[in-house]
Amino acid sequence: MPAKITTIPVSDIRGYVRLSVDAAIGVANLTQQIHQTVLDRPGAFGAAARGLTGGIAGVVYRGVRGGLHMGGAGADWLLSIFDDQIPPESSPNRDIALAALNGVYGDQLAATGNPLAIAMQLRSDGRSLPLEKAALAAALPHASGRVAVLAHGLCMSDRSWRRKNHDHGAELARTLGYTPIYLLYNSGLHVSVNGRAFAETLETLARQWPAQIDELVIIGHSMGGLVARSACFYGEAAGHSWRRSLSGIVFLGTPHHGAPLEQIGAWADHFIGKIPYAAAFGRIGKARSVGVTDLRFGSLIDEDWRDRDRFTLSGDRRRPIPLPEGVPCFTIAATKAAAANTLHDSLVGDGLVPVTSALGEHAEPARRLAFDPDRQWIGKGMNHFDLLSSLEVSDQIVRWLQLGARSCA
Structure with a gap:
């Protein structure tokens, strides 16, 4: 053949x-x-x-x-x-390659008008959805009033949600009748830039959805959770109608207060810059996208980065942004440890995000995120990407949403 x-x-x-x-x-x-x-x-x-x-x-x-x-x-x-x-x-291999490239260099691709830069879109079955009511109804003939929008993480795409023959969105459709929609975005851009664009995209979706939206939930993995929180901030400021329909957010391994790898990268930039013969090579590390450096502390809004050198070693200067008011929020963290291990959870967590960051915990009270104890769950013996395929995680999401997220408010 x-x-x-x-x-x-x-x-x-x-x-x-x-x-x-x-x-x-x-x-x-x-x-x-x-x-x-x-x-x-x-x-x-x-x-x-x-x-x-x-x-x-x-x-x-x-x-x-x-x-x-x-x-x-x-x-x-x-x-x-x-x-x-x-x-x-679109093809799976092309989507995977472009998603990784955009995560690392996406801001530069967008700034230079490179056709490889990913444009934000909503997708289903690997295809972009038209955001016009008649065309959307034709593309989703069985659209229900329960909508789940799934937002991927850094260097990933909408296809990343299907892992090891499992898809949280498909499971929500099967068990609870949600219509799953998948966000695709350039994860190399600032979280706030994607957050604002996501808010506007959701507003268009809400206006063009072929059925009355009774429940709208967002499932955010890793950076996708930060983009969701940023979208809530900008959607609230703009008075968007979708904010009133938002009935819940589930965060999966979201670095609410940053990820150690980017924090280590910031220190490496600082020390390499002090050595003349190595300083030139430091430019290679500084080629990483603004999306990556936003993960140092978990920046959500423009003022967290505007008029600041992102490579200057400094403390956390973010404006504290609480969880969106009136929206039940649930968070799932993971740890590679098989049993409770405070040191491991704090330093390693799921391999990329510490448990404390995923749970929104912080030494400063103003920065702590008020997740109710019964809206937190920790998966043991899991890494960051197992959160996408774990049946335990899927069952937990279903349990939280099966009675309707609004009833948990």
Whole structure:
């Protein structure tokens, strides 16, 4: 049997070419900075190079960058002739690759207009849903008045919800009659940017839904939970109607107060920047997206990052944002430990998010999230991604919602 040939959309090729050119220019800049550092001959912990090389070397580096720009522009123009601008057909492998790329570099993709940047959308069965009433009714002929919107985490996509032949959304549809809708977004953007866009998307969905919405619940995994909280903040400020329909939020491994890996990354940036010969390489680490650095403390709104250098080592300066008023909120944390282990839960948790962060606990009273004890649950012997496939987690979500989240208020 002949091998199946996979066709790569021209728009994707254009995106990867642009990304390759940007990466090559970044390497040229890195090389020039190292060159300047060597010329300055500092001591092991002397001052780093203040500028880029000049003279003949500077001309050479400018020529390299100019050539890369011209070559990239020429390739983009040539490919544009064959690009019919029809949105490429989605496939699981493509979605997985783009989701990971957007999580790490999504802000840069969006800023440069790269076609690989993911545009926020609501999906079902891996397909984008039209947010117009007649078309939405045709796409979802069995839409009910109970709607569950599932928001994925960093570097993930709507397809991430199906893991090990399980999907929390499908289980809610089977057991409680919810119509599951899956959010897809560029997780490399600021949480607040995605939160505001999510709020607006939910407002459109509420107005165009083909049935009367009796219950609207959001299930947020990891960063998706932060995006949901941010959406509630901006939806409330804008007076959106969907906020009045919101009957519950379930958080799965959400880093409400940050994730250790990004906090460690911030310290690494700081110390690498102090060593001249290594400082240039620190630019590689600083290429990570604003979405990633938002996870340092769990930033939700614009003022948490606006007019601040995200790579400056500083304490938690977030504005405390409580859980949305009048909305029953439930949280599930996980720990890789098989039994209660305070030290392990605090430092490791599910491998990415400590139990205390997932439960909204904080040393400062103003930052603590008021989850009722009966709305918290901890899964033992689970990692961060097991939260997506665990039948125990699924059963807990169903138990919380089976009587109607509003009855828990």
